[in-house]
Amino acid sequence: MSLHRRPVRVLAMPVALAVSVLVACTPGGSEARVDPPPAPPADVAGFCAALHKELPETVAGLARTRTEPESDLTASWGGSAIVLRCGIAKPPKMLDPKQEGVHVNDVAWLLEKLDDGGFRFTTGLRLAYTEVRVDKEHATDAGMLVGLSTAIAATVPEGISSY
Numbered sequence: 001m002s003l004h005r006r007p008v009r010v011l012a013m014p015v016a017l018a019v020s021v022l023v024a025c026t027p028g029g030s031e032a033r034v035d036p037p038p039a040p041p042a043d044v045a046g047f048c049a050a051l052h053k054e055l056p057e058t059v060a061g062l063a064r065t066r067t068e069p070e071s072d073l074t075a076s077w078g079g080s081a082i083v084l085r086c087g088i089a090k091p092p093k094m095l096d097p098k099q100e101g102v103h104v105n106d107v108a109w110l111l112e113k114l115d116d117g118g119f120r121f122t123t124g125l126r127l128a129y130t131e132v133r134v135d136k137e138h139a140t141d142a143g144m145l146v147g148l149s150t151a152i153a154a155t156v157p158e159g160i161s162s163y
Helices: 006-025 042-054 143-157
Strands: 031-033 060-067 074-077 082-086 098-104 107-113 118-122 131-135
Touching: 042 082, 042 143, 060 082, 060 118, 098 143, 118 143
Parallel strands: 031 060
Antiparallel strands: 060 074, 074 082, 082 131, 098 107, 107 118, 118 131
């Protein structure tokens, strides 16, 4: 073994360690702790399972990440930056006519600003309610709902959920 190679190996170890630490810290390389909603009725769970398969791999430039526990009722992007829960019970604020909302790709969303500066978006007029929480850093544009709305429109029929 030549001596000029040994320092390269020693230097390569810290570089490899630094790269692996950076990858572990990136939003796409993390997981999110997401409590699934209580078990919804079978038809709602079926819509959520179909939605889970159609969700985009990226939202607002963030890669989809694993949720803990794994469930067809949950998904996340960028760790816990954007978290989706499908099959939630009807939010009481849906009944408030003063609540703000947006329509994106034929999906109506209830819009709620959260105390931490983030937002909660909840679908309306669909047979399964879906909630998306966005942290304040990524809550700058409702455009992040485009891909999610496309998947919801394709998998969750329009209607009024009785759940």
